[in-house]
Amino acid sequence: MSTTETNKVAVTELDINRIMELIPHRYPMLLVDKVKDIVPGESCTGIKNVTMNEPQFTxxxxxxxxxxxxxxxxxxxxxxxxxxMQTLGQEAEGRLVYFMGIEEAKFRRPIVPGDQIQIKVQKIQNRRNVWKFKGEAWVDGNLHAEATYTAMIVMGD
Structure with missing residues (x-):
């Protein structure tokens, strides 16, 4: 399995503390609890535990x-x-990533409190600071949603 190097320690899984170091999102907009199966610059799987106490359910x-x-x-x-951010390392610290486009979004089954979403992302393309990905949301081995999207790393203020 491929790994990411961080401080000379191979990393294949990121906990919530490392996630908050990498991206600026915080509750209630931080939607990833853990990341695993990291293949640097290519793919990974995010985990989102959906709970009833989240504000959108009111x-x-x-x-x-x-x-x-x-x-x-x-x-x-x-x-x-x-x-x-994990792939680029220190070069990317403090940078924001903005959506540029969302294509081919499909929602096949509802996701409800109590579900654990496995968010599988795969890089399709990368040109300079623009990245294109295919994402899929799986619950209990069933595909619930998918989308293709493009994002840009903001390199300056």
């Missing part, structure tokens, strides 16, 4: 809570941003 939908599709795509993007 309004989406109180009688039948469903994790919003836009937040699923955001979790895919955050997983990709974590992969990019």
């Amino acid at each position: 309004g989406h939908f109180p009688q039948k809570p469903v994790f919003p599709g836009v937040m699923i795509v955001e979790a895919m993007a955050q997983t990709s941003a974590i992969l990019v």
